[in-house]
Amino acid sequence: MTETGEVEGRAGPPLWWARRRDAVWDVALGGVSAVECAWEGVPFAAEAGLPTTVGVLFGFVVGATLVLRRRWPIAVVLVGIAVSPAAMGFLLAVVGMYTLASSEVPRRITATLASMSLAATFVVMYMRTRGDVEADPTLVVVLSVFVAVALTVPPVLFGLYIGARRRLMESLQERADSLERELSLLADRAEERAEWARTEERTRIAREMHDVVAHRVSLMVVHAAALEAVAVKDPARAAKNAALVGDMGRQALTELREMLGVLRAPSKPAPAPVPAPSFVPVAAVAAVGGACGTEDGPSLGELEALVGQSRAAGMTVEMLVHGEWAAYAAEVEQTAFRVVQEALTNCHKHAPGARVVVRLAHRAGEVAMQVENGPCDGKAPEPGLPSGGNGLVGMRERVLGLGGVFVSGPTDAGGFKVSAVLPTA
Structure with missing residues (x-):
């Protein structure tokens, strides 16, 4: 097995993915997101006065950018924020924010983009619902805040948890590898001392x-x-x-x-071992x-x-x-x-x-x-x-x-x- 988990003799994972199953999973998510955005592109084209084909094609391209989430998570989140006024890219926004929070991107950048996404979602939701419930503006604000928080905060928190857990596991793995190397070195030194x-x-x-x-x-x-x-x-x-x-x-x-007689005599119990110096x-x-x-x-x-x-x-x-x-x-x-x-x-x-x-x-x-x-x-x-x-x-x-x-x-x-x-x- 190689470091990426692939069997020797077979082709490794493509492009930037560490494992082949990650590539398959991202392509599947990108396909679902492309279909979703293409479907939402039909009403967007009607509202904008564009041909339906253009709206569908635009939505398909926007949704397909989710394939790039591991390579360029910031770009994917920015695309999701940019198309939020068109009321498309629900899966793109949620998965993009999760990927950004779980990646190695600095936390200040994650906080900034999460705030932008929260604000954009609130504005879009407020603008689309205020005409439906004109008699109760407070309900519009509460509903807009709820939707914005629901679409932004849970993915960010879950992504932060997964990222912290991944880093912890990597740290533990590194420590285990280090301990294994030290034990191997100690075993070699013990064998050398025994041979000496x-x-x-x-x-x-x-x-x-x-x-x-x-x-x-x-x-x-x-x-x-x-x-x-x-x-x-x-x-x-x-x-x-x-x-x-x-x-x-x-x-x-x-x-x-x-x-x-000395050689045949039973040996005395050995004293507690002490670390041997590197130079004797x-x-x-x-x-x-x-x-x-x-x-x-x-x-x-x-x-x-x-x-x-x-x-x-x-x-x-x-x-x-x-x-x-x-x-x-x-x-x-x-x-x-x-x-x-x-x-x-x-x-x-x-x-x-x-x-x-x-x-x-x-x-x-x-x-x-x-x-x-x-x-x-x-x-x-x-x-x-x-x-x-x-x-x-x-x-x-x-x-x-x-x-x-x-x-x-x-x-x-x-x-x-x-x-x-x-x-x-």
């Missing part, structure tokens, strides 16, 4: 899985390589490395079970993901054990702590731990045999961490660990999500350095 939440949750889970699996498995591979190298020469050390590999595997499985800062986006699932996560107190695991794997690691140790928010401690963990994992992958320094600084309002490795000594064999290229990306996302600063890159001495600063507020 799903994507952020997938990213968070992938980041946690990477941190848990990559570090543990990397240490297991390193210990397995050492086990293979000393299995024959030093059985005691081989047994120790085998025990370490088992411990690493059990720890990795424990952390994976805890993570899967990147830091806030990452913060939502970083804040999820921080319960029972690692803390800064476990850094010594983390460094000890790397030492047990044969890496030379020095840990330096500056400032007074303090307890921070769970997400801050977990993020700091994961940054150091991932940095040590990268050292195992890309810098075997290199000396590593882990620095942790407690400052006013922030905690800083740095993991720096020197150049490889070339003696230690490459562990052959695969790298997905997501470690540095995950660390950066975690740190920026809490409003911190993250920097990584090679050093002048040929090593690599990872630095992060997290606000503790």
Whole structure:
């Protein structure tokens, strides 16, 4: 369907009509009015001394102007006022005044033309009836006023009512369309927010899985390589490395079970929805993901054990702590731990045999961490660990999500350095 109510593929309404049925209705009214005026044109021609054909033709043309009532309502009313002395155009005057009052014509113009029509009808009625009831002039005036009011006021009032009702319906329709557009926009935004939440949750889970699996498995591979190298020469050390590999595997499985338990746990009732801003800062986006699932996560107190695991794997690691140790928010401690963990994992992958320094600084309002490795000594064999290229990306996302600063890159001495600063507020 089109805006005019016509079925697509068919011809639209003709000329100025909005709908085809409006055209049919106006043509029918125009035909009736033309026949009426043509009939009234016969006595008019006799009074004016004109041929009957001229009177009939004149009345037909005058009555047919009613077809134009929607296009030019003022012109139709003026024609009705002009032919009122000829005592023709009853339907033309009534329908014309109704159309004028219900249209978008300014009210002052409607009032002016309605007054003119009322006066013209009163004068014509008075002039035609005063000769019939000469004994009672008051009756002539009362009758003339009654006829003038009856032919003018009801059409005007009804037209004003219909026009006001039409404008009200159009206003309500516009408001309904506006609300529908707003609801559609809100639905689209809700879908976008839901998709963003799903994507952020997938990213968070992938980041946690990477941190848990990559570090543990990397240490297991390193210990397995050492086990293979000393299995024959030093059985005691081989047994120790085998025990370490088992411990690493059990720890990795424990952390994976805890993570899967969180994913399988029933979700808590969602809080009342709040309108989302049109612009969400990147830091806030990452913060939502970083804040999820921080319960029972690692803390800064476990850094010594983390460094000890790397030492047990044969890496030379020095840990330096500056400032007074303090307890921070769970997400801050977990993020700091994961940054150091991932940095040590990268050292195992890309810098075997290199000396590593882990620095942790407690400052006013922030905690800083740095993991720096020197150049490889070339003696230690490459562990052959695969790298997905997501470690540095995950660390950066975690740190920026809490409003911190993250920097990584090679050093002048040929090593690599990872630095992060997290606000503790």
